[in-house]
Amino acid sequence: MLNRLWQPVNIVGLLRAMSLLFRGRAAAVHADDGHHRLFSAAEWVDFSTRQPPPAAESVRSPCIVLRVPRVLLLNSYDRVPRREIRFSRRNVYLRDAHTCQYCGRVFREEELNLDHVVPRDVGGKTNWENIVTACVRCNSRKANRLPEPAGMTLCRAPARPKWRLVVASSLSPNELEAWKEFLEVTPAGQLPWRN
Numbered sequence: 001m002l003n004r005l006w007q008p009v010n011i012v013g014l015l016r017a018m019s020l021l022f023r024g025r026a027a028a029v030h031a032d033d034g035h036h037r038l039f040s041a042a043e044w045v046d047f048s049t050r051q052p053p054p055a056a057e058s059v060r061s062p063c064i065v066l067r068v069p070r071v072l073l074l075n076s077y078d079r080v081p082r083r084e085i086r087f088s089r090r091n092v093y094l095r096d097a098h099t100c101q102y103c104g105r106v107f108r109e110e111e112l113n114l115d116h117v118v119p120r121d122v123g124g125k126t127n128w129e130n131i132v133t134a135c136v137r138c139n140s141r142k143a144n145r146l147p148e149p150a151g152m153t154l155c156r157a158p159a160r161p162k163w164r165l166v167v168a169s170s171l172s173p174n175e176l177e178a179w180k181e182f183l184e185v186t187p188a189g190q191l192p193w194r195n
Ligand SMILES: [Zn+2]
Pocket: 100, 101, 102, 103, 104, 105, 134, 135, 136, 137, 138, 139
């Protein structure tokens, strides 16, 4: 979702996106030849009919095939986007690109754990600066110790991530293509993709 200033503010699921579009709360944004066209729900239906999307880019009902809108522009949302990213297990994994911060290997989510760099017993906090992604093996090897006594080194110091980077890393390649320019860091107020 983009707010009226064309700043990314949120990611929503398909149902919510369709609901916003069909209730007139948002317009679909489609890039065509470097230009962004805005579509109302009716125009989007028409566009989907005239230019049928590939199967992976569409939703189907018995009587209609609709293109999945990747980017929506909200009609009435002026709030400046929240730059703070919520601290959660999933977002820590995304920040660390599903990479164990001790052995440097990439794992599936179910093979990962959160590790307190400074253990809780000795005052380690549960926050962006003290929590890293660790594989099950490294996590149990480190146990309740600081990295050094455990003979382990962090790939990089944990820090609060940038909202845009986490958003970008959570998108599929197709989605990223549609979002690339909106996630580019531009000086506030400059909207190079408009006009
Ligand atoms: Zn590991």
